[in-house]
Amino acid sequence: MPAHGAGRLRQIFGGGSPTIEPVRCPYCSTEEDKVVDSRLAEEGRAIRRRRECLACSRRFTTFERIEEVPLVVEKRGGTEQPFDRQKVVEGIRRACKNRPVTEEQIGALAEEVEEAIRADGRRRVPSADVGREVLDRLRVLDDVAYLRFASVYKGFQELTDFERELLVLLKSSPPSPENGAP
Numbered sequence: 001m002p003a004h005g006a007g008r009l010r011q012i013f014g015g016g017s018p019t020i021e022p023v024r025c026p027y028c029s030t031e032e033d034k035v036v037d038s039r040l041a042e043e044g045r046a047i048r049r050r051r052e053c054l055a056c057s058r059r060f061t062t063f064e065r066i067e068e069v070p071l072v073v074e075k076r077g078g079t080e081q082p083f084d085r086q087k088v089v090e091g092i093r094r095a096c097k098n099r100p101v102t103e104e105q106i107g108a109l110a111e112e113v114e115e116a117i118r119a120d121g122r123r124r125v126p127s128a129d130v131g132r133e134v135l136d137r138l139r140v141l142d143d144v145a146y147l148r149f150a151s152v153y154k155g156f157q158e159l160t161d162f163e164r165e166l167l168v169l170l171k172s173s174p175p176s177p178e179n180g181a182p
């Protein structure tokens with residue numbers, strides 16, 4: 001499995017200039033080596049590989065890092081801001097308040113949304129698209145959370161009549177006293 005699919009892997013010599021595969025020995029420029037050790041570095045965001053050149057037998061180190069590609073969200077009215085998965089998490093969490101949805105499910109949903117909107121390589125995405133990706137998944141997870149989230153998206157034109165009726169019901173009924181709610 002690729003790591004979150006959020007970026008391309010690029011190989012970088014330790015302290016040197018960026019390079020693309022194949023790796024070239026910094027001593028004799030041969031492109032053949034064997035990896036003698038691999039370990040995670042930078043809290044799991046990079047892989048450090050110790051390599052041994054097959055021609056001169058000298059050893060060197062390479063790092064593979066996730067290359068973070070910035071993603072811009074276009075809000076209604078034309079303002080822009082960097083995509084922030086935490087904001088997606090908070091929006092979902094609000095919709096799921098007092099619903100049988102776990103933090104793990106909320107985190108996984110936000111991660112899926114980010115993967116979906118990054119999947120086609122777009123660098124900017126309308127905020128409505130982000131909302132739609134959330135809704136597609138919330139619909140499966142929890143009806144009430146789905147409708148709460150949908151109601152936040154003013155101008156969302158794809159609700160069915162049935163869903164509109166439910167929304168009206170939800171708004172008019174007083175919140176039920178739930179036991180053990182935090």
Ligand SMILES: [Zn+2]
Nearest residue numbers: 025028053056
């Ligand atoms: Zn060499």
